[in-house]
Amino acid sequence: MTAIAKNSELHNQMGQWRRDLHAHPETAYEEHRSAAKIAQLLTSFGLDIDCGMAVTGVVAVLKGNKAGDKCIALRADMDALNLQELNDFEHCSTYQGKMHGCGHDGHCAMLLGAAKYLSENKDFAGTVVFIFQPAEEGEAGAKRMCEEGLFDHYGIDAVYGMHNWPGLAAGKFAVHHGPVMASMDVFDITIHGRGCHAGMPHLGIDPVAVSASVINALQGIVSRHLDPLASGVVSVTKIHGGDAYNVVPDSVTISGTCRSFNTQVREQIKTQLAQRAQSTCQAYGASCEIDYRNVAPSTVNDKSHAKICAQVIKDLVGADNLELEMPASMGAEDFAFMLAERPGAYIWIGNDANAGDAGLHNPHYDFNDDVLALGASYWVALTKHCLQQASS
Numbered sequence: 001m002t003a004i005a006k007n008s009e010l011h012n013q014m015g016q017w018r019r020d021l022h023a024h025p026e027t028a029y030e031e032h033r034s035a036a037k038i039a040q041l042l043t044s045f046g047l048d049i050d051c052g053m054a055v056t057g058v059v060a061v062l063k064g065n066k067a068g069d070k071c072i073a074l075r076a077d078m079d080a081l082n083l084q085e086l087n088d089f090e091h092c093s094t095y096q097g098k099m100h101g102c103g104h105d106g107h108c109a110m111l112l113g114a115a116k117y118l119s120e121n122k123d124f125a126g127t128v129v130f131i132f133q134p135a136e137e138g139e140a141g142a143k144r145m146c147e148e149g150l151f152d153h154y155g156i157d158a159v160y161g162m163h164n165w166p167g168l169a170a171g172k173f174a175v176h177h178g179p180v181m182a183s184m185d186v187f188d189i190t191i192h193g194r195g196c197h198a199g200m201p202h203l204g205i206d207p208v209a210v211s212a213s214v215i216n217a218l219q220g221i222v223s224r225h226l227d228p229l230a231s232g233v234v235s236v237t238k239i240h241g242g243d244a245y246n247v248v249p250d251s252v253t254i255s256g257t258c259r260s261f262n263t264q265v266r267e268q269i270k271t272q273l274a275q276r277a278q279s280t281c282q283a284y285g286a287s288c289e290i291d292y293r294n295v296a297p298s299t300v301n302d303k304s305h306a307k308i309c310a311q312v313i314k315d316l317v318g319a320d321n322l323e324l325e326m327p328a329s330m331g332a333e334d335f336a337f338m339l340a341e342r343p344g345a346y347i348w349i350g351n352d353a354n355a356g357d358a359g360l361h362n363p364h365y366d367f368n369d370d371v372l373a374l375g376a377s378y379w380v381a382l383t384k385h386c387l388q389q390a391s392s
């Protein structure tokens with residue numbers, strides 16, 4: 001049984017909020033309009049709010065009307081992508097080159113819907129904290145909120161996240177009892193050769209040719225070095241170098257990302273990347289500088305909290321609509337930083353089974369408004385489950 005019925009007044013309101021956010025997408029730490037709108041709505045529901053954590057974050061606190069010390073947090077991300085939307089519906093992005101291509105507009109609307117419902121139905125014991133987080137897409141807004149004291153300030157005991165999942169049918173959920181999203185690191189390898197006349201390559205050291213060999217060497221990390229039963233990705237995504245047809249450039253920079261699910265594999269990839277880049281460059285008489293940066297650790301659900309979420313979902317939509325065996329994703333998620341602070345779980349809500357053409361980060365993607373009531377009802381049910389009785 002869902003708390004908020006499909007096509008109810010609140011469902012329709014969530015749809016309006018969602019489409020308004022979609023039409024006005026803002027990227028990392030610039031979510032000023034979105035934050036103002038969210039803050040205004042939360043205030044209108046009668047919640048206490050704090051603005052400005054991690055620049056544009058909004059946090060709201062709601063106490064139940066039964067006595068209880070327990071405090072849980074529910075998190076939505078607010079930011080959009082630097083992506084030109086290619087949809088042509090009415091609520092299409094009105095900002096050039098920016099798009100809600102990951103459904104964070106829907107995440108905000110679902111959490112707002114839950115906040116409104118719970119503010120009118122406070123039959124729970126304890127406190128629920130609603131976190132509207134900026135800068136999820138590669139800028140680690142979650143980390144910044146943690147560093148600014150989010151969890152201690154509000155006395156949060158557990159934290160929960162939810163992401164929409166194209167490829168999983170609307171009406172379904174997926175829960176992982178362990179790793180759910182990969183760690184993300186990024187790298188820039190600058191290969192220094194010696195520039196020369198392109199007609200006289202023997203007078204220089206060609207970093208373009210060296211970069212080709214380095215890329216090949218990097219491909220061997222996963223295929224030849226990692227245990228075949230371990231999971232890892234090394235993707236070279238950028239190559240920059242050279243300006244002319246007749247000049248061998250002085251340097252070339254190759255960049256990319258590495259993904260994995262555990263710290264051992266993450267370290268192996270990092271070490272191998274450095275070794276392979278340096279020794280390949282050395283073989284050609286070139287050298288390289290490597291800038292390797294850890295962006296987010298792997299998102300790993302706490303088993304007991306994943307179990308709580310699974311139970312709540314079974315009660316909500318039945319066991320047939322709960323997927324427990326979906327493979328984890330090599331996408332990354334900065335919610336990992338929150339799970340490093342407090343136990344909790346991050347689950348997926350189905351967006352559309354037929355996601356072939358318009359998955360996450362695709363210019364044709366759109367959040368499915370049909371699931372707004374269901375997602376908000378999950379937040380409500382989770383809150384009531386976790387805060388059902390007074391704790392001492």
Ligand SMILES: [Zn+2]
Nearest residue numbers: 102137360361
């Ligand atoms: Zn995304």
Ligand SMILES: [Zn+2]
Nearest residue numbers: 102103104163
């Ligand atoms: Zn996302």
